[in-house]
Amino acid sequence: MQEIEQSRLGGDGPRIRAETWFALAIASFIITISAGAFFALWVFDAGSDALMVQRAQAFTPFGAAMLAIVTFCTVAWRGVLNTTQLQQTGEQLNQSRRQNDAKDDENLAKLLMDGTTLIGEDKETHILAGVAALSAVVSSPKGTFAPQAMDILGGVVRSTYNLADKRDLFEAAKSAMDLGVELKRYGTRDLVIDVSGVQDKNGVAINGLRSIKYVGARFRRWQFEQFKKPSSVQFNSCRFTDIREVKVDIRQSGCTFVRCKIKSFTELTISYNEFEDCDFSGAVLRRPPRTGRRGVPFANLSGKGNFFRDGEAPQGSDDIDWTTILTVAPKTNNDDEPTLPLDDRVEA
Known part of the structure; x- marks a missing residue:
């Protein structure tokens, strides 16, 4: 009787165990030897050469079939045995890998706790060791x-932001977070950088957290371009200078844009912010104002040096005469300079 067991690997179908194939191989070998001996006696007992040849020819197909059965059982036994050995080896490797992973997790957890403890020390060298x-x-x-480590590093960045005596700590923590972003590791916390009450309002791009909000910071073009994921950053009462491709949306509130190139905007977001000498050439107006509304939309843009290049009025609404709101400036091939000298502008 064949013993059947469920295959552990390679599907849900049943298979014969290696021990069963081995027993079949031994049994078929014994049967083949016995049958061969019997037929050998039968052939040699023919009495004449012609009859002996006839009997040998008659037995040959049966002998070949029996040898094939022995070979098949032997090959099947070796195949199942090798498969079982491979499965056992694979299971041992998986177990070893799981043990190594558990050990790695244990070491990382200890490293996280040690780093967090060192960051709470008073000495700067200890804090730097914790950041490392x-x-x-x-x-x-x-x-x-990694997410937990990024969150803790974010706390170090917030506590040392724009503090001259903590500059080394800030740079070390920020560099560690930048490394995490390169590896696509992000924290889970929200961070607020409020410099409205300090003298140094210089804006520094922080990356690697779920979201970050700046209050009262100032950003120039090279600083703003350091943000890896601008959609996760909010700005309140901030000042932007010479920024290119600005999308004015709900992420900015109470901010001032100076000499910036505006890419898109709405009436509501324009009303929440201030604009000076900004280039609205080809900017896209999202959600145009309702037809028949009172007053002139975007009137707060007038008289502040905001402009668009001749023939490149803002897009998105045919009902607005932009020449009554913005200054019309002549075309230029210099894309790096968003504004023109005051005496070169053409008033509408």
Whole structure:
């Protein structure tokens, strides 16, 4: 009777175990030897050469078939045996891998705790060592605790932001977070950088957290372009200078844009912010104002040096005469300079 077991690997179908194939191979071998001996006696007992040849020819197909059965059972036994050995080896490797992964997670957890403890120390050298430990957690191949490390580093960045005596700590933590972003590791916390009450309002792009909000910061073009994911950043009462391709939306409130190239805007977002000497050439107006409304939409843009190039009025509404709101400036091939000197502008 054949013993059947469920295959552990390679599908849900039944298969015969290696021990069964081995028993079949031995049994078929014994049967073949016995049958061969019997037929050999039968052939040699023919009495004449002609009859012996006839009997040998008659037995040959049966002998070949029996040898084929023995060979088949032997090959099947070796195949199943090798498969079982491979499965056992694979299971051992998987078990070893799981043990190594558990050990790696344990080491990373310890490194995270050690780094967090060192960051709470008073000495700057200890804090830097803590930042280095968290950086190692962030850059680990598995990244199991990378989000937690990024969150803690974000706290260091917030507490040292724009503090001259903490500059080294800030740069170390920011570099560790930038490394995490390169490896696509992100934190889970929301961060607020409020510099409205300090003298140094210089804006520095922080990346790697779920969201970040700046209050009272100032950004120039090269600083603003350091943001890897602008959609996750909000600005309140900030000042932007010489920024290219600005999408004015709900992420900015109470902000001032100076010499910026506006890419898109709405009436509501324009009313929430101030604009000076900004280029609206070809800008896209999202959600045009309702027809028949009172007053002139975007009137707060007038008289502040805001303009568009001749023939490149803002797009999105045919009901607005932009020449009554913005200055019309002559075309230029210099895309790096968003504004014109005051005496070169052409008033509508």
